Amino acid sequence: MTIPVVLSIAGSDSGGGAGIQADLKTCQELGVFATSAITAITAQNTVGVHQVKAIEPEMVYAQADAVLADIGANVIKTGMLVGEGQIKVVSQLIDKYTPAEVVVDPVISSTSGTQLLTNEGLAVLRKQLLPKTTLLTPNLPEAALLLNQKEPKTIAEMKEFAIQLHQLGPRAIVLKGGHLEGDAVDLFYDGREFIPFSAARIKATHTHGTGCTFAAAIAAELAKGSNRVNAVRVAKAFITKAIKYGFELGEGKGPTNHAAYRQQLDKE
Numbered sequence: 001m002t003i004p005v006v007l008s009i010a011g012s013d014s015g016g017g018a019g020i021q022a023d024l025k026t027c028q029e030l031g032v033f034a035t036s037a038i039t040a041i042t043a044q045n046t047v048g049v050h051q052v053k054a055i056e057p058e059m060v061y062a063q064a065d066a067v068l069a070d071i072g073a074n075v076i077k078t079g080m081l082v083g084e085g086q087i088k089v090v091s092q093l094i095d096k097y098t099p100a101e102v103v104v105d106p107v108i109s110s111t112s113g114t115q116l117l118t119n120e121g122l123a124v125l126r127k128q129l130l131p132k133t134t135l136l137t138p139n140l141p142e143a144a145l146l147l148n149q150k151e152p153k154t155i156a157e158m159k160e161f162a163i164q165l166h167q168l169g170p171r172a173i174v175l176k177g178g179h180l181e182g183d184a185v186d187l188f189y190d191g192r193e194f195i196p197f198s199a200a201r202i203k204a205t206h207t208h209g210t211g212c213t214f215a216a217a218i219a220a221e222l223a224k225g226s227n228r229v230n231a232v233r234v235a236k237a238f239i240t241k242a243i244k245y246g247f248e249l250g251e252g253k254g255p256t257n258h259a260a261y262r263q264q265l266d267k268e
């Protein structure tokens with residue numbers, strides 16, 4: 001029996017809702033085998049990030065190289081990358097193994113506001129990783145940092161941002177509008193067409209790990225052979241259910257429910 005594979009290069013979230021933990025659960029739910037290369041160990045919960053311990057770039061490379069040389073991967077997905085050294089080795093790994101798709105979720109700060117990527121790291125990400133990215137999934141604050149501009153406030157401004165992000169090199173962008181008011185509209189752009197993916201805003205506090213989960217679902221669908229637009233469509237349905245049925249765990253923003261999409265909870 002064979003199965004599509006995603007390699008997730010990301011940080012560990014001890015809280016279980018974001019990072020590597022979100023990626024592994026999401027891939028499992030969507031019928032994809034996930035391997036991992038851990039970039040950082042975070043001590044965090046639903047309220048905040050207490051400590052971050054970065055893994056040496058050589059060790060990030062060694063983890064990824066071990067699984068790519070043996071198991072391979074249809075898709076490489078990156079999440080939290082700490083510092084320029086890690087971004088450089090990810091870039092080398094992409095050159096060495098040339099995966100069909102590279103999904104980059106530019107995790108720059110956590111929902112609770114802790115900055116997770118240094119400014120030097122941001123510059124290397126822009127220069128080295130974005131040109132090798134096939135699908136970039138920034139939220140609005142991340143897009144603003146990547147472009148060094150103020151956050152967009154309207155769909156028209158989001159379109160302008162998407163065009164500028166595309167010029168940095170990624171084959172396609174999904175600009176996540178989760179931080180705007182009104183419906184949760186994400187804008188897809190691949191240099192040819194804009195496709196909005198919209199869902200009614202859910203009044204939810206349990207949104208820890210939404211960004212990681214959404215990008216992992218895109219990666220999983222791409223690994224199964226979907227095209228980029230269809231992969232985003234499934235991921236949008238996946239994250240919307242996961243938020244709607246999020247778990248009331250902890251004192252802060254609880255984790256989303258990764259099983260809600262497979263369990264078709266709305267139909268009960």
Ligand SMILES: Nc1ncnc2c1ncn2[C@@H]1O[C@H](COP(=O)(O)OP(=O)(O)OP(=O)(O)O)[C@@H](O)[C@H]1O
Pocket residue numbers: 110111138139140176177178179184185186199200201202203204207208209210211212214236239240243
């Ligand atoms: N309250 C909500 N209701 C419905 N969809 C939402 C809501 N909040 C976020 N989303 C959706 O969740 C996905 C992740 O978007 P978001 O902008 O929250 O990413 P993120 O900022 O990277 O994640 P996080 O907020 O956890 O850091 C997007 O598809 C977004 O539209």
Ligand SMILES: Cc1ncc(COP(=O)(O)O)c(N)n1
Pocket residue numbers: 010011012013018019020042079080107109110111112207208209210211212213
């Ligand atoms: C290890 C790790 N990676 C990523 C995030 C961002 O997650 P989110 O912004 O979706 O809460 C996080 N909090 N922790």
